[in-house]
Amino acid sequence: MNLDEALSLIRGSVRGLKAYHLEPEEYSVKLNQNENPFDWPQEIKAEMGRYCVERPWNRYPPFIPDDLKAALADYSGAPRGGVIVGNGSNEMLLLLLLSFADKGTPVIFCQPTFTVYRLLVEGLGASAVPLSLPAGLRYDLPAIGEAVSAHQGALMVLCSPNNPTGGSLTEDELREILKRHRGFCLLDQAYVEFGGFDAMPLLEEFPNLIVTRTFSKAFAGAALRLGYLAGNPAVIREINKIKLPYNINFFSEHAASMLLRHGGLLRERVATIKAERDIQYDFLLTQPFDAVYPSEANFILVRCREKTRLVEALKAEGILVRDVSSSPLLDNCLRISIGTPDENEQFRATVRSFFSGSLRRNAWKE
């Protein structure tokens, strides 16, 4: 068999994908991935370092990470027996698509949103039903209602607070959707610690709701790649059948259990980030952006007709932000993560200089 013949055997839905990619870049201030800017303290990490040495590496992790699942249920309010853990909420999303989306199944999602939804929906050969957010980029309940009526049994994927726009659904809005929707609804709450409402209490009432969460954002554990999903225990038992056995390594499992015992520190830091978000938002409004979108997450979306030069000016100072302008409806948009107070101040100083003209003039000259 020659290479062309081999390539032709790969599913068209996969070959048709544009690979998701992020170029590594040098930086001193990293405001491009919505990470928590505060690392965990040395003494907590050192505890894990000791566990690394004690724990045998040659033995499989437990078949079911019962302790971690129980701790997650206690922490999040998810039902006991209704939790699955995986390598980031990405794995949880894939698991749900494998459970609910047959070839051609409609999957409704709003756009712009987290780009991996569409990548996986299309890659698996399900049928993407994107609903464009209206001007203002808030959730559009009438449009969701219409899609729900038009696509009975569709899977719906909602992100609240939404990445990269920052807006949330209210509890009433989600209830309204869940009452009308005759399919499953995956609610990605990766950013919920920063704002919006907590959907876990709705799980008892709505067996067609699944909530996903992550350790990558508020929990300052992006390096661990740990996410989880929660739902009705009878539904979770079925979904669990298609989960890969031994999907979680011992390190991430143990580290996550450990971090859940430090909720106090987490809450303090989240409060700092939220206060910084307010300072950053107020500042951004004072600058000549074309739009600044209110956010309940740890990032703020702005629109700026000079975005290419602004990105360059920031890069020159070692500050990375995320250019999301290739997403639908996001012409000229940048997403700026909330960093430490110092980092945010560096960002503001650079933006101030840029708009006050000096950096802008320099950029023009190049």
Add this chain to the structure above:
Amino acid sequence: MNLDEALSLIRGSVRGLKAYHLEPEEYSVKLNQNENPFDWPQEIKAEMGRYCVERPWNRYPPFIPDDLKAALADYSGAPRGGVIVGNGSNEMLLLLLLSFADKGTPVIFCQPTFTVYRLLVEGLGASAVPLSLPAGLRYDLPAIGEAVSAHQGALMVLCSPNNPTGGSLTEDELREILKRHRGFCLLDQAYVEFGGFDAMPLLEEFPNLIVTRTFSKAFAGAALRLGYLAGNPAVIREINKIKLPYNINFFSEHAASMLLRHGGLLRERVATIKAERDIQYDFLLTQPFDAVYPSEANFILVRCREKTRLVEALKAEGILVRDVSSSPLLDNCLRISIGTPDENEQFRATVRSFFSGSLRRNAWKE
């Protein structure tokens, strides 16, 4: 929506699965999961412990683990640019099924083999084409040849050395299959360090061959959940599109890179395990088993009409082996992993007592 209605929305292919499960059990000698019985030395683990403390937990791993991939290519002989890493070879198997198996695509595999193949094939709604191994449980080339002719474009999954039978394909046999097969062939070489031939050199010639490997067996890294696959770089670029971004945590990534620098120690230990396998095999032949199957892996399959009582007698001594008797063709079969010399001797002492009558009599009485 009520719960029954919700459950009915889960794909039939998933609901129909019997969950893969392994009950946790107390043990002193663990010969049930084909792990390498020798853990890594403290000083190597301590190096990782230090990295745990230094490395920020709040930051994502690199988008592409280039260093690890390059080290894996160097170690294994896989082509540079032709490697993907994942959470165990399970994730690699799923990735390949997502890349090649549409709904209803025939997937040929021999049985008995690693049970996760069938679980995923059926769960994804592809069409399982199991070929039963003949008496002796060696690969049956004529049957594979017929299946290849009958199912043009099928995906083929072969395991060599095969779990749980221990037999391997020869290079000539694999070449013969690859020449005739008009689809992709996934060759799972989880146990290749213990025997059989290394298929990596065939990748250049056969763009429809993909090889998977793992750190869970010879590499004594089951806790890390790290596997990789290798293939023609142009094919790998396509498959990579449907891989989840950031699938590997920083711990497993760094630990794997580190372990690859200790190939000398690995080879020594693999040599010990192989020598122990020979001792174990010779011993098993002296006992009244119904069959003892020759193995090129780190386990041996036996058939024993008294297997239930033998398992109980072993358990009473804290020795775990794997009862694989529910697999097709494996009535009364047990799979015994190779442990340390001490562990293997404990196993032999218990088996000797059992067959010499004393333990057998006790078991009868209960």
